[in-house]
Amino acid sequence: MSGKPNPKTAPATEAASHSNFIKQRIDADLAKGTYAQRRWAGEPGLAADQAKGDIDPAKIRTRFPPEPNGYLHIGHAKSICLNFGLAEEYGGICHMRFDDTNPEKEEQEFVDGILESVHWLGFHWGKDDKNLYFASDYFQWMYDFAVKLIENDLAYVDSQSAELMAFNRGSFQEPGRDSPFRGRSIAENLKLFEEMRDGKHADGAHILRAKIDMASPNINMRDPALYRVKNAEHHRTGKKWHIYPMYSYAHPIEDALENITHSLCTLEFEDQRIFYDWVIEKIASFGLLQRPLPQQIEFARLNLGYTVMSKRYLKQLVDEGHVEGWDDPRMPTIVGMRRRGYPPAAIRLFMERAGVSKAHQWIDPSVLEDCVREVLNETAPRRFAVLDPLKLVITNYPAGQSEESTAPNHPQKPELGTRTLPFSGELWIEREDFQEVAPPKYFRLFPGNTVRLKYGYVVKCTGFKKDDAGNVVEVQCEYMPDSKSGTPGADAYKVKGVIHWVCAKSALKSKVVMYDRLFKVENPGKDSKSYLDDLNRDSAKTIEAYLEPSLGAATGKEGFQFERHGYFRHDQYKFIRTCTLRDSWGVRS
Ligand code: ATP
Ligand code: MG
Numbered sequence: 240m241s242g243k244p245n246p247k248t249a250p251a252t253e254a255a256s257h258s259n260f261i262k263q264r265i266d267a268d269l270a271k272g273t274y275a276q277r278r279w280a281g282e283p284g285l286a287a288d289q290a291k292g293d294i295d296p297a298k299i300r301t302r303f304p305p306e307p308n309g310y311l312h313i314g315h316a317k318s319i320c321l322n323f324g325l326a327e328e329y330g331g332i333c334h335m336r337f338d339d340t341n342p343e344k345e346e347q348e349f350v351d352g353i354l355e356s357v358h359w360l361g362f363h364w365g366k367d368d369k370n371l372y373f374a375s376d377y378f379q380w381m382y383d384f385a386v387k388l389i390e391n392d393l394a395y396v397d398s399q400s401a402e403l404m405a406f407n408r409g410s411f412q413e414p415g416r417d418s419p420f421r422g423r424s425i426a427e428n429l430k431l432f433e434e435m436r437d438g439k440h441a442d443g444a445h446i447l448r449a450k451i452d453m454a455s456p457n458i459n460m461r462d463p464a465l466y467r468v469k470n471a472e473h474h475r476t477g478k479k480w481h482i483y484p485m486y487s488y489a490h491p492i493e494d495a496l497e498n499i500t501h502s503l504c505t506l507e508f509e510d511q512r513i514f515y516d517w518v519i520e521k522i523a524s525f526g527l528l529q530r531p532l533p534q535q536i537e538f539a540r541l542n543l544g545y546t547v548m549s550k551r552y553l554k555q556l557v558d559e560g561h562v563e564g565w566d567d568p569r570m571p572t573i574v575g576m577r578r579r580g581y582p583p584a585a586i587r588l589f590m591e592r593a594g595v596s597k598a599h600q601w602i603d604p605s606v607l608e609d610c611v612r613e614v615l616n617e618t619a620p621r622r623f624a625v626l627d628p629l630k631l632v633i634t635n636y637p638a639g640q641s642e643e644s645t646a647p648n649h650p651q652k653p654e655l656g657t658r659t660l661p662f663s664g665e666l667w668i669e670r671e672d673f674q675e676v677a678p679p680k681y682f683r684l685f686p687g688n689t690v691r692l693k694y695g696y697v698v699k700c701t702g703f704k705k706d707d708a709g710n711v712v713e714v715q716c717e718y719m720p721d722s723k724s725g726t727p728g729a730d731a732y733k734v735k736g737v738i739h740w741v742c743a744k745s746a747l748k749s750k751v752v753m754y755d756r757l758f759k760v761e762n763p764g765k766d767s768k769s770y771l772d773d774l775n776r777d778s779a780k781t782i783e784a785y786l787e788p789s790l791g792a793a794t795g796k797e798g799f800q801f802e803r804h805g806y807f808r809h810d811q812y813k814f815i816r817t818c819t820l821r822d823s824w825g826v827r828s
Contacts, residue, residue, distance in 0.1 A: 259595040261321075261536055265299055265329060265501060273531055274299070274500045283372060283496040285380070286529040299331035299500045303357065304338045304374075304493070307349040307474075309550035310565040310572045311356045313586070313607075317541040320590035322503060323362035334497055335364035336372040340489045342473040342480075352565075356573040360583045374493050375475045381484045381492055382436065384522045385447060385465055389428045393521055394465060395421060396431040398445045407453075408461050415453035415461040435468050438481035442468050447482075451517065459514050463487060491515040492522070494533040502533045505540040506597070512537070541593060542601045544761040546571040547770055561774060562757070568815055569757040569778055579754070580798045580808030580817030581607075585614040604756070608818045615798050615806045615817065620648040620655060623693075623739045623787040624801035624814075626751060628667040630713045631684075631740065633698060636664035641744065645725065646694040658789045662695055665743040667785040669803075672738045673714050675703065682736035684714060690736035693802075697722035697732045739802050746785040750813040753780045786814070 258266075268274060280292030301322040305315060326333035335357060339345050354371075357364075364370040388394035397404065397420045409415035423431075435445055447466035455461050465488040470481050484492075494502045508515075512535045519532045547553065548571060556562050556570070565572050568579035576586065589610040593602055623646075641663040648655040668684070677685040684690055689699045698716035706712050721728035755778040764770030786801075793799065793809035798817055801807050806817040 257594060260597065261325065261501070261503065261538065261595055262328075264534075264536060265325065268500065269298065269329070277498055277500075277529060277531070279498050283377070283498070285496070285527050286523070287526075289498065289529045295498060297326075297330070297332040297498075299326065299329050300334065300498050301326050301331065301501055301503060302334040302336045302494065302497065302499050304336045304490070305353055306338045306341065307346065307353060308341070308344040309349055309554055310352050310574055312548050312550070312553060312573065313543055313546075313571045313576065314541050314548045316360060316573060316586055317590055317593065318503070318505075319357055319360055319362060320587055321538070321595060323357075323364075324587075324590075325501070325503075331500075332365045332370055333362070334370045334372055334499070335368070336493060336497065337374060338486070338490065338493070339373055339375045339473070339475060340484050340486065342469060342471040342483055345474050347474055352574065356577075359577060360573065360586060372493075372497060373475060374489055375473060377489075377493060377496055378476060378480055378484070380496060381489060382482075384492065384527060385432065385484075385488075386429065387525050387527070388449065388465070388521060389425060389432060389447075391521075391525070392425060393450050394428070394447055395423050395450050396428050396435070396445050397421070397448045397462075401443060404446075408458060409453070411458070414455075415458075417453050418448075418462070421450065421453075421462070432466075432482075435466070435482045436480070438470055440468050440481075442470055444468055449488075449514075449517070457510055457513055459487070459511050460517070463514055487511055487514055488518055491518045491533070491535075492528075494535075495519045495523070495528040498529065499533040502535045504535060504537055506537045506599075507540075508535065509537045537597070539596050539598055539600050542599070543571060543607065544601060544603050545756045545758050545763075546604070547758070547763050552770060555771075561771070568752075568810075569754055578808075578810060579815065580615075580806060581611050582614045582618070582798070585611040588614065601761075603761075605822045608822065611818050612806070612820070615800065619798045619800045619806055620658075621646075621650065621802050622658075622790055622799045623660065623741050624751070624790070624804060624807070625667040625669055625739070625741050625746075625785045626782060626801075626804060627670040628785050629670040629673060629711065630743065631666045631668045631698075632713055632715050633664045633666070633718045634701065634715050635717045638664065640664070641742070644694045644723070658787075660694060660787055660789075661742040661745040663742050663744050666692070666740040667743055667746060668714070668738055668740050670711075673700075673703070673711065675711065682734075683738055684716070684736070688736070689732075689734050690738055691722075691724070691732070691734050692740050693737050694724050695740065696720070696724075697734055741785050741787050743785075745788045747788055747791050749784055749786050749790075751782050751784045751807065752813060752815045753782065754778060754816055755780070781813075784814075790814075 277295045278289045278292040279295035280289050303319050303322045323333040397418045399418050407416045446464045448462040451460045453461045464485045466482045469483045515535045522528050566574035566578045589607045644660040645657050646660050647657050673684040684700045686700050691697050696718040698718045702715040703711050704713040722732045757778050758773045759775045760773045763773040767773050795809040798806050798808045805819040807814045
């Protein structure tokens with residue numbers, strides 16, 4: 240893991256108050272009043288539209304701009320926490336914007352899923368979620384701007400084949416070569432571009448390119464593409480358009496139309512910043528976009544070990560049935576983590592600890608799991624569950640009798656109340672809580688030893704039964720009737736071992752799924768032919784467990800701590816393990 244300070248050890252509050260290079264930029268802009276005179280007419284628009292509005296009440300405007308082509312993953316959560324978090328901190332607004340400029344692969348299902356995930360993480364896009372935008376709503380403006388660029392001899396239609404265009408772009412060592420179409424007249428460019436828009440040309444026949452400099456040392460400035468022909472239907476604009484803008488042209492325009500001040504993106508876009516600035520600078524020079532213009536700031540993307548994050552890979556895992564779906568609890572998607580039982584507060588805490596940097600970040604999933612444990616430790620009600628059951632018979636307990644014990648829901652939080660545990664002469668205990676011959680320092684059940692059944696009685700082990708194969712199938716005990724927890728006699732008994740249990744008569748039998756990491760290696764695909772070769776094929780194990788009866792009322796809304804085992808969440812007729820109580824990875828062989 241790179242990046243200092245170590246987020247695993249840094250206290251949350253300290254990490255939260257850390258400044259970073261993005262905050263420093265914002266602080267400087269606020270101090271100088273860089274954006275103080277911007278006007279905002281209440282919605283995205285041209286310079287002339289915005290000029291009719293009042294001074295923008297939002298101190299800064301950021302945006303979270305996903306492409307609706309899949310469900311969000313933990314990497315997106317980083318961008319969400321950063322953009323919405325900064326807006327909150329600085330009295331600004333973060334726009335929720337769908338970057339839906341690519342007609343293929345985009346779907347309404349993903350739009351809905353993304354909105355739900357951002358809400359679930361705890362964020363809102365302005366008052367009453369008013370600032371929700373779609374890049375496709377700006378298609379006409381983007382088109383008009385392209386026409387302006389053509390009219391000013393800053394763009395042209397190129398009709399080279401894709402291969403030739405790539406070849407003529409040159410390389411890092413070698414300048415590019417001008418296209419034979421670079422000298423087309425403005426009139427011809429305008430006519431061709433209009434025909435492209437109207438569907439008169441086949442996909443790939445022409446593209447619109449910026450006319451900048453084929454010899455630029457930055458390849459991104461060698462006449463980058465602005466528009467391509469794509470005779471495809473769009474999930475929102477239908478068949479209206481036959482051309483679609485390129486991301487690097489569309490994105491700065493979207494930002495500028497929306498009054499974005501600080502446009503945060505991941506480091507891969509660093510050498511495109513010069514083109515980002517070129518696009519909006521030219522359009523603003525025609526008086527069409529309000530100044531001062533947004534500024535692009537890059538930060539390192541979040542990478543989490545033992546998983547994959549690209550939507551393409553996640554989709555493949557779903558489509559090929561390696562997981563149950565986008566919300567499979569092993570997936571690094573927000574819907575998956577939600578189903579796994581990760582609280583949104585834990586994900587936000589994790590992002591605070593991971594911090595913001597310019598250096599590549601690889602973070603171990605144990606850092607995220609620690610955040611999950613910390614949050615759930617505070618909130619999760621405690622319950623008894625026996626995951627590897629062994630029968631315990633109390634030989635001196637009156638046959639047919641039963642009674643109740645009272646147990647707190649949370650040992651440190653009396654305000655969370657209590658629950659009732661039925662008790663009788665037959666209980667389930669964990670198999671590992673009994674040993675025929677006790678190893679050193681073993682204080683639980685073995686013949687002759689005494690333990691407390693937590694919140695119940697003290698019992699003394701008197702014997703056990705084995706089956707023909709030699710497996711212990713029953714443990715026998717005698718109980719001390721005056722030792723019940725919470726009664727005056729309880730303190731007279733001093734025992735070293737305390738174990739949990741559930742009453743055999745009233746226990747709920749339930750499936751419990753124990754999850755392991757989805758991949759066997761930290762960086763799937765790095766040392767193998769395909770990341771699929773590194774899948775852990777044994778990452779979900781279902782067991783049958785006995786649970787205390789109060790768990791019958793579990794709804795799946797809250798997580799529980801199964802004492803001594805970990806955190807669990809109810810999910811469709813079963814329980815699933817969110818995480819263990821302690822980091823169990825470090826001690827693995
Ligand atoms: P992927 O290729 O993984 O699907 P993407 O970048 O194509 O990711 P978008 O929907 O375009 O996905 O991204 C929305 C926003 O989330 C962008 O601003 C992008 O920079 C940010 N983002 C995506 N992945 C990460 C990551 N791993 N760390 C930080 N930010 C990320
Ligand atoms: Mg993408």
